[in-house]
Amino acid sequence: MHRSESYIGEGRLEVICGPMFSGKTEELLRRVRRSLIANLPTVLIKPAIDTRYAANDVVSHDKNAMPSVVVEKARDILDSIEVNGRPALVVAIDEAQFFDDSLPAVCNEIANRGVRVIVAGLDLDFNGVPFGHMPELLALAEDVTKLHAVCVETGRSAHFSHKISGSGDTVELGEKDKYIPLARHAFVAARKK
Numbered sequence: 001m002h003r004s005e006s007y008i009g010e011g012r013l014e015v016i017c018g019p020m021f022s023g024k025t026e027e028l029l030r031r032v033r034r035s036l037i038a039n040l041p042t043v044l045i046k047p048a049i050d051t052r053y054a055a056n057d058v059v060s061h062d063k064n065a066m067p068s069v070v071v072e073k074a075r076d077i078l079d080s081i082e083v084n085g086r087p088a089l090v091v092a093i094d095e096a097q098f099f100d101d102s103l104p105a106v107c108n109e110i111a112n113r114g115v116r117v118i119v120a121g122l123d124l125d126f127n128g129v130p131f132g133h134m135p136e137l138l139a140l141a142e143d144v145t146k147l148h149a150v151c152v153e154t155g156r157s158a159h160f161s162h163k164i165s166g167s168g169d170t171v172e173l174g175e176k177d178k179y180i181p182l183a184r185h186a187f188v189a190a191r192k193k
C-alpha cells in the first residue's frame with residue numbers, strides 16, 4: 001500500500017496552547033517541518049487578521065518563518081487544504097483564537113476525513129478567561145500540549161498573558177509592548193494594580 005494511503009483514516013486533532021511567547025508557533029512549525037520531511041502534503045494556515053510580521057508567512061517571535069495560506073473565515077479552510085491538486089494529509093493552523101466560532105467544527109470535519117490537524121492558539125485571553133472557542137477545540141482534540149513562557153517578573157513558568165497597554169478589546173494584536181507573560185501570582189498581583 002502507498003504510504004499516504006495507509007495514513008488516511010488516522011485523522012486526529014492536536015492542540016498546542018499556552019500564553020504569548022510560550023513557543024506555540026515554534027512547536028507548530030517544528031511539526032510542519034517534520035511532516036514535510038516525511039513528504040506528506042502539508043498546508044499551513046493563518047487568519048487574515050494576523051499581519052504582525054509578514055502578510056503571508058507564519059513567523060515566530062524568534063523570526064522562524066514558513067509560507068502559509070491566509071484565510072479569512074474558518075469555513076474557508078475547507079477550500080484551502082490541497083497541495084498541487086492532492087488533498088493535504090496534514091493541516092496546521094496558527095493563531096486559532098482569532099478565527100470565528102466555526103473553527104472547532106471545521107477542524108473536526110477535516111480530522112474525520114483522515115487528516116492530521118494541528119492547531120496552535122492562546123488558551124486564555126488577557127483577563128485569564130478561556131479564549132472564545134479554544135475550550136471546545138481542547139475538548140475535541142486527541143492530544144493537547146500546554147506550553148509555558150518564562151514569567152518576566154519571577155522567572156517562573158508563565159501561564160498567563162498580561163496586557164500592559166492598549167485597549168480593553170479581547171482581540172488586539174501586539175507584542176511585548178502590549179502583552180507580557182506572567183506566572184499565576186504575578187498575574188494576580190498585576191491585575192490588582
Ligand code: ADP
Binds near residue numbers: 019022026060148151
Ligand atoms: P508563541 O507563538 O507562543 O507566542 P513563539 O513560538 O512565537 O511563541 O516564540 C517563542 C520564543 O519567544 C521563545 O523561543 C523565545 O526565544 C522568545 N521569548 C521572548 N520572550 C520570552 C519569554 N518571556 N518566555 C519565553 N520565550 C520568550
Ligand code: MG
Binds near residue numbers: 024025060095
Ligand atoms: Mg504564535
